[in-house]
Amino acid sequence: MTHLAIAANALRKSYGDKVVLDGIDLAVPEGTVFSLLGPNGAGKTTAVKILSTLITADGGRALVAGHDIAADPQAVRAAIGVTGQFSAVDGLITGEENMLLMADLHHLSRREGRRVAAELLERFDLVEAAKKPASTYSGGMKRRLDIAMTLVGNPRIIFLDEPTTGLDPRSRHNMWQIIRALVSDGVTVFLTTQYLEEADELADRIAVLNDGKIAAEGTAAELKRLIPGGHVQLRFDDPAAYERAAGALHETVRDDQALTLQIPSGGTQGELRSILDWLDAADVHADGLTVHTPDLDDVFFALTGPADVPDQPKETVR
């Protein structure tokens, strides 16, 4: 096995009667992005809090950067950086003062501190705002300042708890770029998110956390393989056409309420053409045709949810 930045074994935490983490195992190799994916209340934040020494686990063991989180939390703290779900900046002082505060707490010399602060403010596009109180920043700026502060100590492992929640699309893409840049510097990133797209974009490995347990773990591709393949969905406005089509096509899944038919298909050109040929031959006209390839949403819903899967149209041909 390669060196693990984070190794957790049977981590457990409950608040009163409520079991938040029910024995989770994690293994995150150095220099990779690991994403903990799950709905609200699945226990993602609790996992981050335990691994970042903010709270203690009720059971289980974890090594972060090779140090036991329970036995030697200070050594863990020296190796990690944490950007929590709620911005961890001091709103009463300026962005620059926040950065210098971090530099002081990392015991950098005055000169070194100024240099690092200026460099990071520049890198995160905060130079103009540097002299303004952080409370006046927009959500995206606060998040950038937050990460910049986390980077002052040059952490080898960074925990990002829902770093893009509440950000507008542009800020979210900015954040993704920032995270990719971190990884290219060799940093290990432990990312929690409720956005499947985000995990798919960024993570080397993904664990789906549901109800305090890891429901599945693997690469995005491995997870997608866990559920059945894609399909083509035909939608009809005319019940008669719907019935004719249902009679003409094999292996369809009917939805008599919505007047839609699902035909298993990989969504290739050839497969689409043969479906269209079938329809022409039967002389029926579908009012809508969508190609649905399995994505992490399917995995997510299949693993975490009540079975009701809302359809996510990927591509529409009309």
Next chain:
Amino acid sequence: MSALSPVIRDSSTMLRRNLLHARRYPSLTLNLLLTPIMMLLLFVYVFGDTMSAGIGGSGPDRSEYIAYIVPGLLLMTIGSTVIGTAVSVSTDMTEGIIARFRTMAIHRGSVLIGHVVGSVLQSVMSVVLVGAVAVAIGFRSTDASAWEWLAAFGLLVLFALALTWIAVGMGLVSPNAEAASNNAMPLILLPLISSAFVPVDALPGWLRPIAEYQPFTPAIETLRGLLLGSEIGHNGWLAAAWCLGLAVLGYSWSTSTFNRDQK
């Protein structure tokens, strides 16, 4: 620089942060400073003649009454200042940055020590300001020696330290600023039921035990003795014991509350 132990180094960083807050947003400190100054002016210029006639027995003498109430008001100033401490600690704890501090390899207590040292400095400054107002309206301490001045100053600092640790604990257990302000209210109400404005003997009987067995009264009597030469007696020891006791209690309460797992 590296010779400094992490406690001192991290605490002084946190102190700088708190002083920056106080300098940038002075309104809270100034508001709290108004209370003792208003009290001073009210009791001297509005009730002064009646009060002094009532307790002195030798007819109205406003300047004597100024001398009588100033020690109490100086200590009340500390009580008032530390309400601000409770409020700012409680507000601070709701900030995400505290969680950040907890995940950093810094001295754990430095956040609290920064608050405490900052608040004691603020108390001292406030006491000096209220003292200056008192001198401006006629307060004089003629027969105090340099030693007694020094002891008086030491008592004020020690008293501020003790009340500040208690206030920090109150701030930590309060869910928000309003609750913190309410919880810390006794710290400014206690001096009203002490020997600050009238001697304990002049209080209604049922109030006397409260006035007698609380930290403000012995501290006031000691300060009065040091500045004005009245009898200190056992009050000096009592005041010191109260201060040390409250400081230790507040310290252990605060640190154990702060170190407890956050939800």
